[in-house]
Amino acid sequence: MHFEELDTDTRRWMLDEFNAEQNQKHHFEPAELNYSGRIAFPDLMRQAIEHGNIASLAASLLDASYWNPTKMYYRQGKPMTQRIDPITSAQGLAHSEFTTWYTRGMARKLIEEGITRCQVYRADPAVPPKCECASLEENTVSVDEVYGGHRAKYFPIPNQMAFSIPSSPFCHHTIRRLRL
Numbered sequence: 340m341h342f343e344e345l346d347t348d349t350r351r352w353m354l355d356e357f358n359a360e361q362n363q364k365h366h367f368e369p370a371e372l373n374y375s376g377r378i379a380f381p382d383l384m385r386q387a388i389e390h391g392n393i394a395s396l397a398a399s400l401l402d403a404s405y406w407n408p409t410k411m412y413y414r415q416g417k418p419m420t421q422r423i424d425p426i427t428s429a430q431g432l433a434h435s436e437f438t439t440w441y442t443r444g445m446a447r448k449l450i451e452e453g454i455t456r457c458q459v460y461r462a463d464p465a466v467p468p469k470c471e472c473a474s475l476e477e478n479t480v481s482v483d484e485v486y487g488g489h490r491a492k493y494f495p496i497p498n499q500m501a502f503s504i505p506s507s508p509f510c511h512h513t514i515r516r517l518r519l
C-alpha cells in the first residue's frame with residue numbers, strides 16, 4: 340500500500356483518532372482476536388501508527404496465542420465455522436486496520452487544515468479492485484463524509500449502505516489531498 344502522506348503530522352492525527360476511539364467505552368475490537376490478543380492489540384496498533392506500517396503490524400500480530408481457533412461467518416444466511424490461520428489473519432487485520440487509521444487520520448488532518456474535498460485513490464495498483472469504491476477511484480469526495488464514514492459499514496451497527504473508505508477488509512483505497 341502506498342500511503343502518500345504518511346508523515347509525522349499524519350501519524351500524530353492517526354494516533355489522536357485511535358486513542359479517542361479506545362477511550363470510548365463501547366469501541367470496536369477485532370472479533371478474531373481472543374482475550375489476550377485484544378489486550379495486546381491497542382499497543383501494537385499504536386506502535387504501527389507511530390513508526391510502523393502494515394508489514395510491521397502484521398509481524399507483531401503473528402503470535403498464535405492472540406487468535407481464536409475459529410470464527411463464525413454467514414453463507415447465504417447460514418452460520419458457518421472457519422478455522423483461523425494466524426498468518427493470514429494477521430496480514431488481513433493489519434491491512435484493514437492500518438488502512439482504516441490512515442484514512443481517518445488523513446481526513447482529520449485535512450479538516451484541521453480547513454480542506455473540505457479530497458480524492459479517492461487505489462493505494463496498491465497491483466491489486467485488482469474488488470470493492471465497491473473502485474467506482475470512486477480518482478473521484479473527489481467530501482472530507483467530512485470520509486471522516487464520518489469510519490467503520491460505518493460494520494460498527495457499531497452493520498449498515499452495508501453506508502459510505503465508507505476503506506469499504507471492506509480487502510479494500511485498497513484511501514484518500515489523498517487534491518493536487519492543484
Ligand SMILES: [Zn+2]
Nearest residue numbers: 470472510512
Ligand atoms: Zn476500495
